Amino acid sequence: METLNILVVEDEYGMRLAIARALRDFTIRLPEVEGEIGFTINQVEVAEKALNIINESPPDIILLDYKLPGMSGLDLLSQLSSRHLDILTIMITAYASIETAVTATKQGAFDFLAKPFTPSELKETIYKAAKHLILMRQAHKLAQEKRKVRFEFISVLAHELKAPLAALDGYLNVLKERAAGDNLEVYDHMIDRCLTRIQGMRKMIGDLLDLTRIESGERTREITEVDVREIAQSAIETARAEAQERNIAIALHADGPVLMQADRSEIEIILNNLITNAVKYNREEGSVAVHIGANNGKVNISVSDTGIGMTAEEASRLFNDFVRIKNEKTRNILGSGLGLSTVKKIALLYGGEVKVESEPDKGSTFTVVLNRNAAPAETAVMLDAQN
Structure with a gap:
């Protein structure tokens, strides 16, 4: 089974726990890939720790909170965009607005999740990101x-x-x-x-x-x-x-x-x-x-x-x-x-x-x-x- 790594960057413990529960044992199937695709979840509460993980072992997908203590999610997104890494970033925030979405998209965000979101909405967003990532990698290969x-x-x-x-x-x-x-x-x-x-x-x-x-x-x-x-x-x-x-x-x-x-x-x-x-x-x-x-x-x-x-x-x-x-x-x-x-x-x-x-x-x-x-x-x- 192919496995994609998800890094959750979220300062709220309850939100991190809810995301982990929603994605536990979550698998998807794509017609372009044989077998199931599973996910491993890694979690940090600040952008600085996320950078260390990204430098050592880049994840496939990042669930990134817009507002974080210290370095903001948008600042982290800007750094990732400038490095042209093979990572899809999904912004999550309680401060959703058209301006916020436009700014995040310009910085390279793949998608946007407005808090509060349901487990189904989270899974649907992860499915779209995984499909896009796999097709993009297959096209590159x-x-x-x-x-x-x-x-x-x-x-x-x-x-x-x-x-x-x-x-x-x-x-x-x-x-x-x-x-x-x-x-x-x-x-x-x-x-x-x-x-x-x-x-x-x-x-x-x-x-x-x-x-x-x-x-x-x-x-x-x-x-x-x-x-x-x-x-x-x-x-x-x-x-x-x-x-x-x-x-x-x-x-x-x-x-x-x-x-x-x-x-x-x-x-x-x-x-x-x-x-x-x-x-x-x-x-x-x-x-x-x-x-x-x-x-x-x-x-x-x-x-x-x-x-x-x-x-x-x-x-x-x-x-x-x-x-x-x-x-x-x-x-x-x-x-x-x-x-x-x-x-x-x-x-x-x-x-x-x-x-x-x-x-x-x-x-x-x-x-x-x-x-x-x-x-x-x-x-x-x-x-x-x-x-």
Whole structure:
């Protein structure tokens, strides 16, 4: 159970006792938090003692009497406001007036309780303060996590683009200086390698844009009836050029159209990522099998390859952001580490799941299960809370 600490700063003993009794065993529930939220109560009679407690162990909420002996409640509030502490202050006073409330609010008070107040009024005010505080902290944590993700992506992107850019620089300098003489085949090969590197870098940037659009919730989802088999055929055609270069066969297995309610671009992202990876991490003269089917209100997408595979430990990390399996067999393969994490996030939008079965040197099978009826386009989905 999460616990919030309340500091009561009140010079009247009877009022302190009444507050303690009202909040004893008081708990609340918020839809944003699992389980109950409880409260611990600490009490002092003067502002000076409150300052000592705040300096040593800041509370979450302060119930602060407006009129205190020595330093006034308003003076204490002014000090707290100037320090920008993560504390919500509720002013309590028998001298309630519009002027008093305005002054306290300007100094940073969250709410105002006029004496005398009932236990129900106190609990309602504490509930509002707790909810505001928790949502504010969750928003701050989310903002920090997003900044961290952006920083991680920039670091990963800079690292992953370094090698292909160096290769491009080398190839283009050879072309510029015509260092290979008149052998046009050598130049053709270099141009092909440059185009491959550019395609890989474009894919990395596309992965980031896909993930950003999905996680931001700012893009309007356009839910229509789509044919997953037809989208799979298109994704196969996109991957076919690279597959043919390495003599990799791609087969699609589907008994007729497979229809579902979905945002077409999201299903395209899933299939493009899975099929592209199945080719990219495959062996020469390998094969890829794409199975599309539907039953019991679900759409099943399965992509199998005869590639390098991976261990169970590697597979367990595969759907996290920026995770790439790096070893001798994959070190020359470009990637952002975002494609599969994006696939997982999209699957969650459809109340679905994604899983992988793999064996080193034998291949992998990725399976995505989606509900045929998508969540409404206007539904906002907080993906970070589901991961």
